[in-house]
Amino acid sequence: MDYFQFYNISESFLLDEKVLKNTYYKLSREYHPDFHANEPEEKQQEILQLSTQNTNAYRTLSDADLRMQYILKQHGLLEEGGKNELPGDFLMEMMEINEELMELEFDFDADKFHEISEKTIGLTAQLDNDILPVLQRYPELHGITKEEALAEVKTYYLKKKYLLRIQETLSKFATRS
Template sequence: MRNYFEFYTIPESFLPDEKAIKQQYYQLSRQYHPDFFANEPQEKQAEILQLSTLNTNAYRTLSDADLRMQYILKEHGLLEEGGKNELPSDFLMEVMELNEALMELEFDFDAAILKQVSEQTIGMQAQLEADILPVLQRYPELHGITKDQALQQVKTYYLKKKYLLRIQETLSKFATQS
């Protein structure tokens, strides 16, 4: 499988030029449209179909911030199934406390506790975003840290964000019940 950034001839970035992605997608969509190759040999048609599919998958991935982050981390071997996805214990304790509060709300609903858990989750998410933004903005041209260290920081952010999204999903279920 070809690297999406190379296929689009843009540098690997967590915050790429969105316009460049869209331009490349449209240009390659025209270039590799299967209808233009209908009279070509079967081999050529199969190759064009493959390139057209690659273009669609690249666009879908690179134009979505979460999918793009996941893709970059996987490309660097940092998000493997069953791989080491360890998070700091203080974060895990905080998340465990939030989950326990949510479980208690299942049995004994209290709007004040729901609001508190919601605000705490939003605060954690905002802090997470603020902490990672400078790394995302400067990647891969970093000062003071290596590319590998930056990727590890992004991986930790990505995994923490997934935890917080699960909590937010549970919170939104409470919101629809009240």
């Protein structure tokens, strides 16, 4: 059973955190192994599995990035070694940033570092801003299909992962600036 079904909530990229947490605590009490210690071994194993599923579901659904990754995987859009292509213009822009980062590696320049940092922050903010309407309306979409929305979210997710790797590289330079 998928995590959304397990929690009896609709699949969504944006969840009500309070509802999610309350459901987690309710199921934690219901499936706590100590409350089923006198049950037959088979029932105890079932409760243990449900308790584990509750913990895994909460960990995944309470983290926006993990939730997005989970939804995309549930729809078969993020397979390991699968088609995770990014638009060419985005890749060209990232290649330019990576080249600038390599230059910083050999010849650090604090002003250039700050310029790249600001550019990366701006790109991330624009990316978040552009996808927000799709995330807010999902799965009740108007004007685009669920598949088109999921494709947009997948592209967003992959771009964001790429930008996070650049930000990690930038953080290594932070001590120099």
